[in-house]
Amino acid sequence: MDADPASDADGYTLFASVYDQWQRTYGAEYADLVAPRVDRRLARLVGGPPRNLIDLACGTGTHALRQARHGVAVTGLDLSRAMLAIARAKAEAAGYPLTLVHADMRSFDLPKPVDAVTCLYASLNHLADAADLARAFERVAAHLRPGGAFVFDLNTRAGFEALWREPGTDRAPGLTIDRRYVWDEGDPWVQMHLTIERRSGETIERGQSVLRARWFEDREVRAALAGAGLALADCTPFNPFPEVERPGIKQLWSATRPGASIRSSLR
Ligand SMILES: C[S@@+](CC[C@H](N)C(=O)[O-])C[C@H]1O[C@@H](n2cnc3c(N)ncnc32)[C@H](O)[C@@H]1O
Known part of the structure; x- marks a missing residue:
């Protein structure tokens, strides 16, 4: 199966304009569901709220904006220009400063190191293989101050089996999204085929998107962290979705760049 993450950013081109509305068909946006867990770890x-943070694969910017609202200087980075355009519009409407960068999380290069890096909603599951994970983690380590924190989540194999198998339809006013999945037994890759229909008055727009994602073994994630010089702090299984009964569909990972703690180095 073609596994180029650049084509996953393409998969978000049409999805971007309805992405937040689609998430709310499940009750709330994911970034809001996981915020307490992420904030606690950061x-x-x-040693307190980060002063500045890079949100990798920031998408439509919900998590980035939450952090900015709490006074954190945030840079959001994403490979999809369409997702970044929505994030930019939201930041302008909310009146919070966000720096938004079009870049690949496997190769980004920003001028200033930060206290924290985040990467949420299984964005790392779009990466092709363990070598890509290692590249992304090496970039994270290069951008963290000593003592800085990296918090990210991944969908587990159990998560793909619970969430990326049965076809479904999600509905909101003026929006219908049909989902179906294609996978080969034993293959970590799954394709999500979306048919998106938007209705406004007499106008109906229909389009198709395909998103690809895969699960990683724990040992691959641990090896990529260690290879990048990041110290694993914690890996916790969790399920943020009240309507999904299976436990352990996701893992929340946190790691640090070894060194003096950021707060003590400020004293
Ligand atoms: C499921 S969305 C998550 C967006 C956001 N983090 C959230 O919580 O809603 C996955 C995001 O990963 C981005 N993405 C995929 N591959 C990427 C890459 N190699 N570098 C940067 N962003 C990437 C996509 O464009 C998309 O915005």
């Missing part, structure tokens, strides 16, 4: 590892 505060514990950094």
Whole structure:
């Protein structure tokens, strides 16, 4: 199966304009569901709220904006220009400063190191293989101050089996999204085929998107962290979706760049 993450950014081109509305068909946007868990880890590892943060694969910017609202200087980075355009419009409407960068998380190069890096909603599951994970983690380590924190989530194999198998239809006013999945037994890759229909008055727009994602073994994630010089702090299984009964569909990982803690180095 073609596994180029650049084509996953393409998969978000049409999806971008309805992405937030689609998430709310499940009750709330994912970034809001996981915020307490993420904030707790950032505060514990950094020694308080981070002063600045890079949100990798920021998408439509919900998590980035939440952080900016709390006074954190945020850079959101994504490979999809369409997702970044929505994030930019949201930041302008909310009146919060966000720096938004079109870049690949496997090769980004930003001028200033930060207290924290985040990467949420299984964005790393779009990466092709363990070598890509290692590239992305090496970039994270290069952008963290000593003592800085990296918090990310991944869908587990159990998560793909629970969430990326049965076809379904999600509905919101003026929006219908049909989902179906294609996978080979034993293959970590799954394709999500979306048919998106938007209705406004007499106008109906229909389009198709394909998103590809895969699961990683724990040992691959641990090896990529270690290879990048990041120290694993914690890996916790979790399920943020009240309507999904299976446990352990996701893991929340956190790691630090070894060195003096950021707060003590400010004293
Ligand atoms: C499921 S969305 C998550 C967006 C956001 N983090 C959230 O919580 O809603 C996955 C995002 O990963 C981005 N993405 C995929 N591959 C990428 C890459 N190699 N570098 C940067 N962004 C990437 C996509 O464009 C998309 O915005």
